[in-house]
Amino acid sequence: MTDRRLSRGLHEDPGLQPERTSLSWTRTSLSLMVVAATMVRWSAEFPAVILVLATLMFGLALVIVLDGRPRYERGAWGIAGEAMTPNIVPVAVVTACMVLFGVTELALILRSMAGA
Template identity: 35%
Template structure:
């Protein structure tokens, strides 16, 4: 499907979301590797935060076609839930990291 956007905005947006999902996944893997604490707790938090990364990656790919159709129709929908999902995962990771490091420092 062709659209009249010479700047290829749908492609840039999809690629930006894919980079965001990949970066979040990398941060989660670093969390799981380097944050001290009980293994099951670190694994549970890591896997919980890895799910949004996969969802963002998949939705960027699937949402690309919808974005192109929206540009052609002149109506681009906003997927605000992705912003909230990424922000929530970052807050959970940061809080868990701070708590696990503090608890490990006390021990």
């Protein structure tokens, strides 16, 4: 691999793998924002819980978006240097948050149905 390629952070397949990963994280953050905005319809019944959940979802989406460019560059450099490491912590954090959000929303739905 030439020094010119490494100095620009490129690899043999420029943009493909890091680009797919970046797009996937962007879709995840967009999904979080849509779900948080959709939850507003429950704000009359559960104002405090919905406010906390929506704020946490928007915050997580913002963190994902802000870390997008550095994550893309790490991926490109990792491919260029043939030294990729798995990105386990962010995936585990997002998974845990999504499970927490899902369980909380399910509990709110069940509570709402029991009160009806």
